[in-house]
Amino acid sequence: MRRVYLDNNATTPVLPEVLDAMRPYFGEHFGNASSIHHHGQETRGAVERARESVATLLGCRPAEVVFTSGGTEADNLAIFGLVRPGDHVISSTIEHHAVLNSCKHLQERGVEVTSLPVDGRGLLNPDDLRHALRANTKLVTIMFANNETGVIQPVAEIGEICADADVYFHTDAVQAASKVPIDVKTIGCDLLSISGHKFHAPQGVGALYVRKGTKLEPMLYGGSHERSRRAGTENVPGIVGLGKAAELAMKAFAAGEDRLMASLRDRLEETVLGKVESAGVNGTGAPRVPNTTNIFFDYLEGEALIIALDLKGLAVSTGAACSSGAIEPSHVLTAMGLRSDRARASIRFSLGKQNTAEDVDFAIQLVPAAVERLRELSPLYNKDSAVHSESVPPLGNR
Numbered sequence: 273m274r275r276v277y278l279d280n281n282a283t284t285p286v287l288p289e290v291l292d293a294m295r296p297y298f299g300e301h302f303g304n305a306s307s308i309h310h311h312g313q314e315t316r317g318a319v320e321r322a323r324e325s326v327a328t329l330l331g332c333r334p335a336e337v338v339f340t341s342g343g344t345e346a347d348n349l350a351i352f353g354l355v356r357p358g359d360h361v362i363s364s365t366i367e368h369h370a371v372l373n374s375c376k377h378l379q380e381r382g383v384e385v386t387s388l389p390v391d392g393r394g395l396l397n398p399d400d401l402r403h404a405l406r407a408n409t410k411l412v413t414i415m416f417a418n419n420e421t422g423v424i425q426p427v428a429e430i431g432e433i434c435a436d437a438d439v440y441f442h443t444d445a446v447q448a449a450s451k452v453p454i455d456v457k458t459i460g461c462d463l464l465s466i467s468g469h470k471f472h473a474p475q476g477v478g479a480l481y482v483r484k485g486t487k488l489e490p491m492l493y494g495g496s497h498e499r500s501r502r503a504g505t506e507n508v509p510g511i512v513g514l515g516k517a518a519e520l521a522m523k524a525f526a527a528g529e530d531r532l533m534a535s536l537r538d539r540l541e542e543t544v545l546g547k548v549e550s551a552g553v554n555g556t557g558a559p560r561v562p563n564t565t566n567i568f569f570d571y572l573e574g575e576a577l578i579i580a581l582d583l584k585g586l587a588v589s590t591g592a593a594c595s596s597g598a599i600e601p602s603h604v605l606t607a608m609g610l611r612s613d614r615a616r617a618s619i620r621f622s623l624g625k626q627n628t629a630e631d632v633d634f635a636i637q638l639v640p641a642a643v644e645r646l647r648e649l650s651p652l653y654n655k656d657s658a659v660h661s662e663s664v665p666p667l668g669n670r
């Protein structure tokens with residue numbers, strides 16, 4: 273049975289070149305990167321080369337890259353490494369749970385947190401940030417690109433506001449890295465998180481950019497690894513994989529592969545909307561990363577559509593991987609003003625570097641038929657009341 277995977281915002285397959293780069297570090301190059309002897313020096317060299325590659329991807333110095341176990345740890349290190357009782361933090365309603373729940377925990381510890389809203393396109397208004405700043409604001413943590421919709425926040429403007437106010441700015445760029453070019457100086461951020469498994473490196477490795485001079489308390493105490501910012505023997509194969517994936521991402525930008533991916537995504541989106549009534553894109557009208565589209569199909573349950581498509585060989589999702597199976601509608605879509613039934617009728621398609629035009633054709637062939645079958649079973653659906661997708665009002669407030 274043919275299987276097509278369009279859930280790359282949940283995780284991506286490790287690319288063959290990445291696996292090839294990692295393989296020796298599971299075998300012949302096994303040393304502890306802290307050891308003085310030959311074996312340690314060999315792996316130390318590999319870790320430092322990977323640090324250079326990640327620094328190139330982010331536009332920073334190698335010394336500003338701290339390797340972590342992934343995006344969640346990078347987000348936690350940025351937030352808990354900086355914030356102390358009595359501080360004020362500003363975040364948004366559409367963050368990933370790695371940031372949302374960290375902020376919730378801060379609140380339980382007596383830290384005040386302001387959560388900024390987004391509009392119907394999923395965009396934050398920089399003026400809201402200006403108005404939310406206080407004398408004790410220590411940190412602004414706002415994501416670069418949303419994992420469910422792919423919507424890109426005005427991070428450079430946010431960075432400017434934070435710099436003017438002398439407030440630290442952290443951005444969760446887990447869903448932006450390798451999809452759009454990142455330059456920490458252009459963004460003006462102090463901290464930025466990435467995660468390997470979102471761009472074809474393995475799961476369990478990531479990095480936090482920490483601007484030189486940022487006073488960050490470590491979360492883990494032990495040896496003086498990562499310049500005492502993250503204790504623990506380095507995950508050398510994972511770090512090597514992350515470095516290789518960063519290198520490949522830079523090459524892909526140079527070759528214009530991001531534009532190619534956007535055209536595949538756009539074809540998927542336009543063809544599906546052309547064939548299916550009462551459907552539309554969540555986040556339309558906002559800048560988005562090139563691999564993601566989040567589409568609502570009114571009059572059905574997203575979970576049922578996912579199962580129907582999976583049975584035919586197409587893997588997609590309702591949004592955040594960790595909230596799959598939950599009855600609650602997506603916090604991101606409801607924050608954008610979608611009615612809960614429309615939020616629950618929304619599906620995320622996310623492409624990866626391994627996907628081809630044929631994969632998109634496969635999805636285009638399956639999705640309209642699956643939607644139609646499910647709607648036929650729905651007591652809410654009346655074909656005569658369905659509207660052409662182009663005239664569906666946004667936000668589900670019909």
Ligand SMILES: Cc1ncc(COP(=O)(O)O)c(C=O)c1O
Pocket residue numbers: 281282341342343344345347368370415417418419444446447467468469476478593
């Ligand atoms: C925006 C965002 N931040 C953080 C994370 C967490 O990253 P990790 O899975 O590496 O812990 C994810 C993963 O889904 C994400 O999409």
